[in-house]
């Protein structure tokens with residue numbers, strides 16, 4: 295049914311930004327550019343093998359990961375939708391080793407865009423849910439060309455962040471620093487329509503997400519925590535937990551926004567010691583801003599992800615986010631593993647710490 299009182303993404307952005315100081319048109323314009331890229335990616339994904347977009351070209355990205363054809367096509371969709379509208383000063387992507395040099399016949403805006411054009415790309419060939427993630431930072435370099443250093447700003451500096459989810463329906467979820475709002479793509483008119491205003495993360499949950507195949511590489515606080523959850527009603531937490539793992543950060547984040555939960559991709563001890571699997575600038579930071587704006591939390595274990603000063607474009611980060619009660623608990627286990635062990639003597643008696 296087509297409601298006549300619907301709010302489109304464009305209407306929402308204009309209304310939400312009109313009382314802000316300065317000229318918000320560049321931010322509104324860039325967000326609409328990003329939404330446009332996401333619509334194109336949604337179409338490519340929906341066409342699937344009819345458009346011959348599945349599979350691999352045999353190329354790898356800077357992180358040594360095999361690039362799916364759709365990784366590259368989605369990257370192009372972001373570049374094409376943003377480079378000629380004059381809203382953005384510079385681009386950086388998971389799929390490009392260096393920042394992208396814009397051709398700019400239409401001037402240059404004062405914003406930087408970083409993005410993961412296709413998140414969860416191992417789900418593509420199985421027709422599973424995937425997404426795109428983006429982060430927008432201010433550029434204060436005036437007329438000069440942006441350099442890598444300009445992108446290396448902590449997540450607290452983000453002007454906006456969000457993601458698109460390509461699932462049974464396509465959604466666009468964003469924050470511009472005043473809550474988290476979700477839009478659903480109307481396939482008839484091609485508009486993103488506000489369907490989920492003011493999304494919040496429930497503080498309590500009984501659902502967790504972690505790739506358990508990495509268990510032998512986890513550090514002790516993560517062993518402690520997961521063992522607590524697995525012990526369920528018979529353990530110190532006194533209730534049963536359920537587990538979900540979609541293998542697409544965006545999809546796991548979306549579930550957490552809708553019904554609570556905790557997601558963990560912690561630091562692990564694989565050789566060489568990995569700071570984490572996910573990338574700070576275009577995965578960790580935008581998810582952290584969304585969590586903060588929705589009343590959830592996002593930490594590395596000990597630190598707030600929004601506070602991390604990046605040192606490299608493709609830097610990885612441990613990521614633990616979601617319902618605040620659970621993230622608080624993981625943080626406490628990192629800060630005081632001994633105290634937590636002594637106030638929860640089950641660990642000693644049952645050897646839960648030891649595995």
Ligand SMILES: O=P(O)(O)OC[C@H]1O[C@](O)(COP(=O)(O)O)[C@@H](O)[C@@H]1O
Pocket residue numbers: 359388410412413414415416505541542543544571572
């Ligand atoms: O392969 P694993 O360990 O399940 O990792 C899945 C995680 O890796 C990612 O797919 C990484 O993102 P990319 O697909 O953009 O590289 C996350 O979205 C997801 O949560």
Ligand SMILES: [Mg+2]
Pocket residue numbers: 410412413414543577
């Ligand atoms: Mg990703």
Ligand SMILES: [Mg+2]
Pocket residue numbers: 365388410411412413414415
């Ligand atoms: Mg990706």
